[in-house]
Amino acid sequence: MTIKQVSVFAENRSGGILDVIQALGSAQVDIRALSVADTQGFGILRLIVDNVDRAKAVLTENGTIFSITDVVGVKVPDCPGGLAQVLTLMADHEINVEYLYAFVSVSGSSAYVVLRVQDNDEAIRILTEGGIELVTEDEIQAL
Amino acid sequence: MQNYYQKEIETASPEQIRAWQDERLVKTVHHVWDNVEFYRKRMEEAGVTPNDIQGVKDLHKLPFITKDDLRECYPYGLLATDLNNCVRIHSTSGTTGKRVVAFYTQNDIDLWDDCCARAIVAAGGTEEDVVQVCYGYGLFTGGAGLDGGSHKMGALTLPMSSGNTDRQLMFMTDLGATILCCTPSYASYLAECVVERGLKDQIKLKSGIFGAEAWTEEMRHDIEDKLGIKAFDIYGLTEISGPGVAFECSEQTGMHINEDHFIAEIINPVTGEVLPDGEKGELVFTSITKEAFPLLRYRTRDIAVLTRKKCSCGRTHVKMSKPMGRSDDMLIVKGVNVFPSQIEMVLLNNGLTSNYQIIVDRKGHTDSIEIRVEMSPDFFTDKLSELTAKEKDIVSDLKSVLGIYAVVRIVEPKSIERSEGKAIRVIDRRNLYQN
Ligand SMILES: [Zn+2]
Numbered sequence: 001m002t003i004k005q006v007s008v009f010a011e012n013r014s015g016g017i018l019d020v021i022q023a024l025g026s027a028q029v030d031i032r033a034l035s036v037a038d039t040q041g042f043g044i045l046r047l048i049v050d051n052v053d054r055a056k057a058v059l060t061e062n063g064t065i066f067s068i069t070d071v072v073g074v075k076v077p078d079c080p081g082g083l084a085q086v087l088t089l090m091a092d093h094e095i096n097v098e099y100l101y102a103f104v105s106v107s108g109s110s111a112y113v114v115l116r117v118q119d120n121d122e123a124i125r126i127l128t129e130g131g132i133e134l135v136t137e138d139e140i141q142a143l
Numbered sequence: 144m145q146n147y148y149q150k151e152i153e154t155a156s157p158e159q160i161r162a163w164q165d166e167r168l169v170k171t172v173h174h175v176w177d178n179v180e181f182y183r184k185r186m187e188e189a190g191v192t193p194n195d196i197q198g199v200k201d202l203h204k205l206p207f208i209t210k211d212d213l214r215e216c217y218p219y220g221l222l223a224t225d226l227n228n229c230v231r232i233h234s235t236s237g238t239t240g241k242r243v244v245a246f247y248t249q250n251d252i253d254l255w256d257d258c259c260a261r262a263i264v265a266a267g268g269t270e271e272d273v274v275q276v277c278y279g280y281g282l283f284t285g286g287a288g289l290d291g292g293s294h295k296m297g298a299l300t301l302p303m304s305s306g307n308t309d310r311q312l313m314f315m316t317d318l319g320a321t322i323l324c325c326t327p328s329y330a331s332y333l334a335e336c337v338v339e340r341g342l343k344d345q346i347k348l349k350s351g352i353f354g355a356e357a358w359t360e361e362m363r364h365d366i367e368d369k370l371g372i373k374a375f376d377i378y379g380l381t382e383i384s385g386p387g388v389a390f391e392c393s394e395q396t397g398m399h400i401n402e403d404h405f406i407a408e409i410i411n412p413v414t415g416e417v418l419p420d421g422e423k424g425e426l427v428f429t430s431i432t433k434e435a436f437p438l439l440r441y442r443t444r445d446i447a448v449l450t451r452k453k454c455s456c457g458r459t460h461v462k463m464s465k466p467m468g469r470s471d472d473m474l475i476v477k478g479v480n481v482f483p484s485q486i487e488m489v490l491l492n493n494g495l496t497s498n499y500q501i502i503v504d505r506k507g508h509t510d511s512i513e514i515r516v517e518m519s520p521d522f523f524t525d526k527l528s529e530l531t532a533k534e535k536d537i538v539s540d541l542k543s544v545l546g547i548y549a550v551v552r553i554v555e556p557k558s559i560e561r562s563e564g565k566a567i568r569v570i571d572r573r574n575l576y577q578n
Pocket of ligand 1 (some may be wrong): 392394399453456457
């Protein structure tokens with residue numbers, strides 16, 4: 001039970017990321033979560049959106065370089081040490097987390113976190129067995 | 144086991160090869176002096192007479208001939224025999240200006256066919272083979288050359304010419320073609336079709352001879368894997384005959400030049416100075432057995448290296464590297480010769496595209512070189528660590544190929560300025576030629 005992340009290549013110049021955000025916005029694609037990783041030269045924009053197919057179409061038309069990556073979305077218990085609980089599970093099972101970022105949720109009391117790992121199935125199994133609730137694609141659309 | 148088409152020639156001693164070259168060069172110089180006003184004039188201007196050329200050691204005394212000369216002499220200016228003795232022409236696919244037309248007597252064609260037959264046999268060809276020639280037939284030399292070679296060595300020839308992939312694949316499977324001759328890009332395309340259509344079990348190909356354009360080792364491995372063959376390179380120019388001037392053997396480490404027909408030199412493209420074996424420079428050919436269209440010291444503008452190491456195939460003729468670039472594109476950065484094609488090769492080998500731009504600049508007295516290359520879907524990943532590692536690989540590959548450090552900057556698609564659809568390759572901000 002993974003969710004789809006849109007990863008976009010952007011040059012590190014003023015307006016580089018803005019172009020992408022604007023293109024998605026004008027096509028009524030809603031951004032649910034976003035993170036940027038960059039070097040001096042370029043950046044990678046990682047997005048969770050409400051409509052992946054529409055995002056794909058817009059970015060293709062725009063000539064943007066992007067990829068769709070399966071990532072794991074988890075509901076972090078809304079209590080102190082909630083995220084630590086998730087990361088401890090990963091560390092205990094030697095699952096290397098490539099990157100993670102948080103997710104804003106308007107309603108509800110959970111915080112959402114996106115995890116990028118090598119083996120999604122393995123991570124999902126461990127998380128589920130550890131009693132962590134996962135986020136589904138449907139829930140993201142409904143957010 | 145090694146097979147040769149003309150064993151005694153292909154494995155002759157270096158002394159024997161030199162003796163043939165000496166004798167044939169002297170004869171050719173007399174032949175053009177007697178029959179071609181252009182050569183007589185050029186030689187007079189250089190203060191050379193045929194008597195000054197006693198052998199290969201005197202070759203450097205002769206003036207060079209360039210593609211521009213060939214264009215100016217269009218159509219008959221360099222013809223060295225009576226037109227009645229000629230039986231065919233071929234012509235280059237020049238995109239600008241006048242074309243170059245080369246003439247052939249029957250003997251010229253016979254010798255050219257021999258060269259191509261040597262290439263096919265070196266690629267494992269025998270009388271039992273079925274040679275599928277999908278180079279273009281017509282003015283282009285590709286089809287005619289390999290077709291002639293295949294006839295000479297007695298294989299069954301499928302004169303397919305280029306295009307019509309469905310028909311190519313039909314004959315390839317139905318008639319059991321064993322040797323494929325075409326451009327490397329078309330070979331790649333055919334290989335992809337074979338995989339996609341699940342035909343690999345139905346083809347009998349064992350080797351391929353691919354030339355007429357630049358290709359990488361990666362392409363070679365890809366074609367070899369997909370078709371289950373050995374892929375061989377072949378080199379030639381319409382100006383000096385066509386394919387078969389040089390061909391690859393089982394060692395696949397360079398192409399043996401048919402030295403009994405052509406003398407190869409490597410020169411410094413700027414000064415014209417002849418360079419020793421092993422040095423990189425412009426390839427120059429002198430054809431020494433041609434009747435209709437002999438060329439003395441023709442500057443190919445291809446950059447290559449000659450090596451005379453003993454080859455495991457037993458052939459003794461000198462080997463040339465794959466052309467590494469064009470002399471007209473050469474840049475001198477930090478005193479080092481840099482060819483855009485070398486950079487392109489590194490980028491392609493690392494999964495990027497040929498949409499790149501080289502920016503050369505000078506700060507104080509130090510040159511700098513930056514390579515901007517457009518991101519490609521194949522190269523992109525969502526992991527920053529992977530991308531930076533891949534970027535570092537390119538920098539280190541460039542360092543080892545060029546010998547100097549180059550900055551690499553990966554940019555967004557379509558962000559490099561284009562002229563007529565092609566990325567502008569080189570921007571030199573050094574103003575070196577400003578008086
Ligand atoms: Zn060899």
